[in-house]
Amino acid sequence: MNVFTPKENQDLAIDFEAQGFLKETAKWTHFLSILGFVGVGLFVMIGLFVQSIFSKLGSVSGGMMGNQMGGGFIGSFYIVMAVVYFFPVYYMFKFSTKLKAALRTNDNLELKAAFKFLKSHFKFVGILFLVLTVLYAIVFVIALSAGALAFLA
Template sequence: MSEPIIQLAELKLTSEAKSYLRETAKWAFFLSIIGFIGIALMIIFALFASSIFGSLPQYQNLPFNMGKIIAIIYLVIAAIYLFPVYYLMQFANKMKAALSLKEDAILTESFEMLKSHYKFIGVFTIIILSLYALVFVVAMLGLLAS
């Protein structure tokens, strides 16, 4: 008959670990601000892409509107990019609050946001690598067929 293992010790944060987390939160906040600025620039570019590409002579004779296609692509990229940047900002804000208020619940929430950030980045990386592999296989099949 096996009995469940009960862990009696708690994980404690040393002052050095708290210092590292505080610095990490500052950098995460900085990177999230840069990320939001990048998203804003992508949206601004998307709004003007139709005008920009519509005025270029090499894109005027195409059977489709290149500006609208580029605008849609930029808006989709901005929307995808919004999630990890938001999670990173939430991590930074919650970590700063947890360290200043010494609240375990807020610390847990901050690590949940960090987990969400990295989970999103990981899943997105798997999707992109899968698309690269698919493009590679299709390109090889195209070369073999010709």
């Protein structure tokens, strides 16, 4: 018989020790999510700063100084990264706040909502990791092909 098989009308019980672990987890995820929000803000500020600097350099030098599109691309890249980074940080923040509320009030619905946000966090991070891995593989194949073509030429 499997111990983890749910039976009809049986709720999962979280003992005192497990509650302590969850409280500590909620504190750390809250802390990490706050740091994540700060990071998102820094990414946005850096993106706007880079766009502004390259725009000013282009206007001061009459278009002779550097490529304005490069600065615009880099700045936009930082802003896009901030938007992408926002979602897992938001899900982690919501997990921590819902978990704290669930433990404070012994509310199973809040606990379920907290774990739903945790699932969303890991799902987003997993998909993002998969997409980045595929992109890295594509770049690697293109770089390898370009190197082979350069060697043959």
